[in-house]
Amino acid sequence: MPASKVSVEADGVSDTTPDRPMSPAEVMRFRRIERLVIGTVSLGTLVLAYSVVSNLPGTNPALLPPPQAILATAMAKFSDGTLLTAVWASLSRILIGYTIGTALAILIGSLMGWFRYVEYVFDPIVECMRPVPPLAYIPLIILWIGIGEESRILVLVITSFVVCIVPTFSGMKQVPKVYVEAARTLGASEATIFYKVAIPFAVPFIFAGMRVGMAASWATLVAAELVAAQSGLGYMLQAGRRFFDTSLVMVGIFCIGVLAFIMDRIFRTIQVRMSRWEEVSK
Amino acid sequence: MSQANLDQTEAPSLIIQNIRQDFITLDGTELNVLDNINLGFREREFISFIGHSGCGKSTLLRIIAGLQTPTQGSILYKGKKIKGTSAARGMVFQQDAVFPWLTVRKNIEFGLKLKKLPRDKVRAQAEKWIALVGLGGWEDAYPKELSGGMRKRVDLARVYANTPDLMLMDEPFGALDQQTKSNMQTQLLRLWETAGSTVIFVTHDLEEAVFLSDRIVVLAPRPGRVKTIMDVSLSRPRREELRLSEEFLAEKRKLHELLKEDA
Numbered sequence: 001m002p003a004s005k006v007s008v009e010a011d012g013v014s015d016t017t018p019d020r021p022m023s024p025a026e027v028m029r030f031r032r033i034e035r036l037v038i039g040t041v042s043l044g045t046l047v048l049a050y051s052v053v054s055n056l057p058g059t060n061p062a063l064l065p066p067p068q069a070i071l072a073t074a075m076a077k078f079s080d081g082t083l084l085t086a087v088w089a090s091l092s093r094i095l096i097g098y099t100i101g102t103a104l105a106i107l108i109g110s111l112m113g114w115f116r117y118v119e120y121v122f123d124p125i126v127e128c129m130r131p132v133p134p135l136a137y138i139p140l141i142i143l144w145i146g147i148g149e150e151s152r153i154l155v156l157v158i159t160s161f162v163v164c165i166v167p168t169f170s171g172m173k174q175v176p177k178v179y180v181e182a183a184r185t186l187g188a189s190e191a192t193i194f195y196k197v198a199i200p201f202a203v204p205f206i207f208a209g210m211r212v213g214m215a216a217s218w219a220t221l222v223a224a225e226l227v228a229a230q231s232g233l234g235y236m237l238q239a240g241r242r243f244f245d246t247s248l249v250m251v252g253i254f255c256i257g258v259l260a261f262i263m264d265r266i267f268r269t270i271q272v273r274m275s276r277w278e279e280v281s282k
Numbered sequence: 283m284s285q286a287n288l289d290q291t292e293a294p295s296l297i298i299q300n301i302r303q304d305f306i307t308l309d310g311t312e313l314n315v316l317d318n319i320n321l322g323f324r325e326r327e328f329i330s331f332i333g334h335s336g337c338g339k340s341t342l343l344r345i346i347a348g349l350q351t352p353t354q355g356s357i358l359y360k361g362k363k364i365k366g367t368s369a370a371r372g373m374v375f376q377q378d379a380v381f382p383w384l385t386v387r388k389n390i391e392f393g394l395k396l397k398k399l400p401r402d403k404v405r406a407q408a409e410k411w412i413a414l415v416g417l418g419g420w421e422d423a424y425p426k427e428l429s430g431g432m433r434k435r436v437d438l439a440r441v442y443a444n445t446p447d448l449m450l451m452d453e454p455f456g457a458l459d460q461q462t463k464s465n466m467q468t469q470l471l472r473l474w475e476t477a478g479s480t481v482i483f484v485t486h487d488l489e490e491a492v493f494l495s496d497r498i499v500v501l502a503p504r505p506g507r508v509k510t511i512m513d514v515s516l517s518r519p520r521r522e523e524l525r526l527s528e529e530f531l532a533e534k535r536k537l538h539e540l541l542k543e544d545a
């Protein structure tokens with residue numbers, strides 16, 4: 001029944017003699033519904049197909065556990081606390097490492113973009129670090145400070161720092177001269193220009209960097225936990241592999257996906273709010 | 283010659299003394315942009331600079347604002363040599379300089395807050411100028427939501443709210459259509475009459491120069507120098523109807539002749 005209604009409205013969009021043209025707002029709403037319906041069907045089909053295949057008599061449940069088995073594992077791991085402990089272990093590492101790395105990136109990046117000599121000092125260092133995937137530092141860090149909590153956090157600090165500093169720096173570099181001079185003729189001191197003109201102008205760049213930095217930190221963290229950790233979601237994945245518990249591996253992947261998605265959404269919301277003044281299409 | 287430029291009746295409050303500006307171009311050669319500029323302006327005078335594109339009008343304005351140190355010469359303002367910028371010398375730039383990350387109100391309050399005025403005073407001043415430039419109802423809008431003409435009015439209000447003694451305006455209405463432009467000119471004159479500042483106004487537009495100014499400084503290019511100064515003998519206050527009068531057209535013709543001698 002709803003399908004038939006949708007198809008009537010679809011005719012309204014594809015201008016084949018519409019009874020009444022849709023307003024732009026209606027078109028937007030219709031497109032959103034369309035997208036949601038098709039997307040749900042698409043994802044549902046994939047899950048259904050997996051469900052059918054995994055439940056076929058010939059399938060090895062150790063490799064392709066059926067959805068109900070995965071769900072059972074999830075419930076079990078949730079109620080015995082393993083899941084939450086793993087999530088918390090990963091999240092707390094991210095929180096600490098990412099916060100330190102990002103704060104350093106914003107501090108050094110904005111000074112670099114504003115003061116020539118700070119740029120001269122830090123630019124070569126940043127340029128050297130940038131092409132190296134942060135994971136490559138793991139062996140070195142382990143050699144230096146062992147496989148404790150500090151080493152995992154340090155990798156996250158490096159990751160978020162390197163990812164966030166580049167857009168921060170470039171945002172500060174792009175502050176139009178006319179804004180600076182306008183502020184100056186309105187009586188602003190150099191310090192005022194830095195925090196009332198340059199920083200606000202660079203905020204959208206900084207937030208874009210923070211968002212990408214968060215995604216990169218997740219990727220690095222999971223990889224780091226796969227290699228060297230006794231807790232966390234990455235460790236859970238590794239444990240699942242070791243004990244041939246495919247369900248557990250899938251639960252882990254799902255959790256990582258959901259958490260990363262939620263964090264990205266939070267960041268996107270903040271980013272949109274902070275960049276409201278910009279020429280962004282709504 | 284330089285003495286003739288100075289007004290005799292009243293001591294000039296702004297003296298432009300023997301200014302020379304050279305720039306190094308990208309290919310390394312020296313470019314003489316301004317040469318031997320000597321001018322004197324009275325307080326509360328409305329002055330226009332007119333001249334070909336590239337003859338150094340913006341450069342001269344930037345020097346007066348203190349944004350640019352001249353190769354030679356100096357600017358005396360009320361007897362003191364200008365060094366660096368000051369809130370007393372406001373500037374409306376040729377480009378759009380309204381801060382896009384601040385609302386209309388916050389833009390206009392920018393300079394006032396820097397003066398450490400009490401909050402309610404800042405608010406009141408901003409309100410006053412928002413009303414004067416006809417932006418009531420747009421206080422909390424971001425610049426991107428405004429038209430070009432409205433943004434220019436924010437720019438004007440922001441500089442005026444700062445109550446500078448000297449207003450430097452670099453082709454502020456250059457990008458506007460004829461209708462908006464003449465509205466803005468009338469509005470500017472009204473604001474100027476109430477604010478009581480000296481104005482130096484750069485333009486390419488003869489009618490604009492005649493309509494607004496007490497005196498028009500005609501600049502000659504390569505290197506930029508003062509060619510002549512024209513007194514505009516039109517009474518004030520000047521209102522829209524003036525544009526169609528015989529006397530206005532006569533002044534405009536006079537300026538046109540002065541500019542033509544150039545070519």
Ligand SMILES: Nc1ncnc2c1ncn2[C@@H]1O[C@H](COP(=O)(O)OP(=O)(O)OP(=O)(O)O)[C@@H](O)[C@H]1O
Binds near residue numbers: 313335336337340
């Ligand atoms: N920072 C600079 N470095 C080198 N050359 C410059 C610089 N600023 C201006 N010039 C040159 O000085 C000359 C005068 O420029 P200016 O902007 O003052 O002209 P203008 O009279 O304002 O022109 P317009 O009417 O087109 O705005 C131009 O030839 C320009 O190329």
Ligand SMILES: [Mg+2]
Binds near residue numbers: 339340341452
């Ligand atoms: Mg110019």
